[in-house]
Amino acid sequence: MEKLKGSCIIGQSGGPTAVINASVLGCVEAALRSDCIGGVYGATHGITGVLDDRLCDLAREDPAELARMKYTPSAVLGSCRYKLADFMTDDTDYRRLLDVFRKYDVRYFFYAGGNDSMDTCSKISAFLAQNDYACRVIGIPKTIDNDLALTDHCPGYGSAAKYVATACMEVSLDAKVYDRGSVTVLEIMGRNTGWLTAASALACGEGLGPDLIYLPEIPFDLADFIEDVARAQGKNRDIVVAVSEGIRDKNGDYISSYFSDMSRGKDVFGHAQMGGLAVSLANFAHTKIGVKARGIEFSLLQRCAAHIASAADIEEAYTAGRAAFEAAEAGAGDKMVAFVRGEGPAYSCETTLADLADVANAEKKVPRAWINAAGNGLLQPFIDYALPLIQGETALETENGLPRFARLKRLPARDI
DSSP, X not given: OOOOOEEEEEEEOSSOOSSHHHHHHHHHHHHHHOTTEEEEEEETTHHHHHHTTOEEEGGGSOHHHHHHGGGOOSOTTOOOOOOOOOTTTOOHHHHHHHHHHHHTTEEEEEEEESHHHHHHHHHHHHXXXXXXXXXXXXXXXXXXXXXOTTSSOOTTHHHHHHHHHHHHHHHHHHHTSSOSOEEEEEEEOOSSOOHHHHGGGGGGGGTOSOSEEEOTTSOOOHHHHHHHHHHHHHHOSEEEEEEETTOBOTXXXXXXXXXXXXXXXXXXXXXXXXXXXXXXXXXXXXXXXXXXXXXXXXXXXXXXXXXXXXXXXXXXXXXXXXXXXXXXXXXXXXXXXXXXXOSSSSOOEEEEEEEHHHHTTOOOOOOGGGBOTTSSXXXXXXXXXXXXXXOSBOOOOEETTEEOOOOOOOOBOOOO
């Protein structure tokens, strides 16, 4: 196949992770080495940066600063949450995107993100094809929620899982120093899937994990919760409970909505804004059984803890970005990079490609067979799945005893 020559844009979307910048770096470094790429541009704040013609020239960055992206958390290019309309109904944004693509001769578009980002990629790819504009669109998987379909796991999950398991161990030690009898409820991210909350079970192997774990995959009942807590306290006076922020009852209503009005806080994709569940459940337990209780929300800490990132996750994130560019250069488009786990006892993983249309807006749940019969704990198959993803330590550079993160200039792109 004849090489498609032109410029490339890479953007970041949705919630950041500890390793999304490693994916960008993998893609950028591969693009800078390619003889078919004229310009390598970063979209400032995701797709909104393209719409506003706010592109930065990554070829003009200090290579040493670019290299530090591998160990820098958050999204160095800036992220966004912006929903593109169906272009069959309203193509205003798409026509603007096409104008910008033509201005910079963009023939490659890479977008690192989760479910909604893959939907964006799929829509852009379809519109460009309908308008006979040659451009290869590739999605790079990113989400601490680990809920993207058609991939064994997602870059970002391993590092967040490592943080969650470690924090659970530390909190468990702290919560049990007084022997007075207490309940500590930990709220962990996960709107519709419980992959990240399930990672708290990794601490159980060290004897410091939660006594109870609740995921959105299993309907939650407040009465059962109180019974579980009372039973667990009968064995251990001080207990720790891990809950996904998105646990729901049998009717599909968020448990958070029992304690507050969630209808007023939704993002552009219609997702309810979470938070406050741990404190609410702790207060509920205190009211019902009189036990000392506290709630702790891990919040943003679980997605930006680069200091404890998994080396395996960092390297796979970088590989995903590089694989995205190599696939596009070889002729692929309208795809997302995905991971396939090798067979056998030793962990191995390879990249493959999945159709964007099959990934967009789909969700991968924690298998029911990996959750115990009572619905309040995890089984060994999950441990076997997750443990390889948290291995190894970061090579994060330090300066004056503190992390030295990438400092990009984000110089404006020039017209070609």
